[in-house]
Amino acid sequence: INRAADAAAAQIVVATYDTVHHLPDLADRALVIDEAHNLVNQYGQLRRKKKLFRARTLNRLLVLAETAAQVVYLSGTMPKALLNAYNVPLVDVSRRNSPTVHLQVLKAHNSSTKAHTAALLSQLIKDIEANPNQTHFALVNNTKELKKIRALLIGSGRLQESDIEVLSRTTYDAGETSAFDDLVELSEIRPGVRLVLCTSIISEGVNIEKTNIGNVYAVGIKCPDTVRQFVARFREMENVFLKLILPPEREPGAGFSIPSVSLIECHTTAATATAKLTTTLSEAGHADNYD
Numbered sequence: 001i002n003r004a005a006d007a008a009a010a011q012i013v014v015a016t017y018d019t020v021h022h023l024p025d026l027a028d029r030a031l032v033i034d035e036a037h038n039l040v041n042q043y044g045q046l047r048r049k050k051k052l053f054r055a056r057t058l059n060r061l062l063v064l065a066e067t068a069a070q071v072v073y074l075s076g077t078m079p080k081a082l083l084n085a086y087n088v089p090l091v092d093v094s095r096r097n098s099p100t101v102h103l104q105v106l107k108a109h110n111s112s113t114k115a116h117t118a119a120l121l122s123q124l125i126k127d128i129e130a131n132p133n134q135t136h137f138a139l140v141n142n143t144k145e146l147k148k149i150r151a152l153l154i155g156s157g158r159l160q161e162s163d164i165e166v167l168s169r170t171t172y173d174a175g176e177t178s179a180f181d182d183l184v185e186l187s188e189i190r191p192g193v194r195l196v197l198c199t200s201i202i203s204e205g206v207n208i209e210k211t212n213i214g215n216v217y218a219v220g221i222k223c224p225d226t227v228r229q230f231v232a233r234f235r236e237m238e239n240v241f242l243k244l245i246l247p248p249e250r251e252p253g254a255g256f257s258i259p260s261v262s263l264i265e266c267h268t269t270a271a272t273a274t275a276k277l278t279t280t281l282s283e284a285g286h287a288d289n290y291d
Contacts (some may be wrong), residue, residue, distance in 0.1 A: 033073050062276070131193070135194055136196070143170040146198070162192060
């Protein structure tokens with residue numbers, strides 16, 4: 001409560017998605033929402049296939065945005081769905097120099113975690129041996145699997161423990177790595193690291209100034225904005241070599257048809273209205289867990 005009062009007295013307040021609702025005078029302020037693509041891309045995602053991921057936080061922020069005196073949405077990968085839903089204009093800003101991304105799509109044997117890990121290891125072993133003096137990055141949104149990959153590479157004798165950083169919210173909170181602090185404060189990875197195994201904890205908000213980067217992997221990531229945000233961390237490089245590992249495409253079944261533009265717009269409008277109504281009901285105590 002005291003911090004909220006202090007914030008209300010400040011001209012500029014920096015808050016997270018989870019704390020901005022404590023501001024009592026948002027109606028008199030301009031609200032700038034950074035990484036605004038998350039309002040769309042994370043909306044409706046499931047955690048452990050059961051619970052909506054950040055549903056309450058994202059819904060609350062969307063409601064707050066309508067009460068602010070002015071709203072600015074910032075994103076390097078602005079989704080058109082957000083612009084259309086809230087009828088906001090797009091101001092497009094381009095970097096003078098951006099890296100050229102060289103994309104290679106690799107297919108895992110099937111859609112299982114085991115198959116994705118096998119495909120990644122097969123490529124990593126080749127690339128580490130071919131480029132022993134470079135640092136490779138692999139994005140895998142599964143801390144348990146990252147630790148398994150590290151153990152397999154160390155157990156095979158291809159890398160030493162000091163050669164690998166496992167960077168996730170879990171390992172950082174447990175004090176198992178300082179790499180996140182190094183990236184935030186110095187934009188660097190400690191010398192000697194040949195492989196960074198990470199979750200999307202570094203796919204936003206950090207810069208990697210090191211240019212001696214080998215290959216960058218995104219494993220099982222289906223959201224294109226997440227991949228683009230991750231690649232943007234390497235903005236000091238002239239060329240980024242991205243290997244995207246995905247499950248094989250399924251053949252469309254009988255009766256499959258491509259929806260019309262009008263049908264897509266209709267469903268988008270309905271989903272937006274449903275989200276707003278659900279938020280209103282929940283905030284009023286008439287709905288539980290947005291079921």
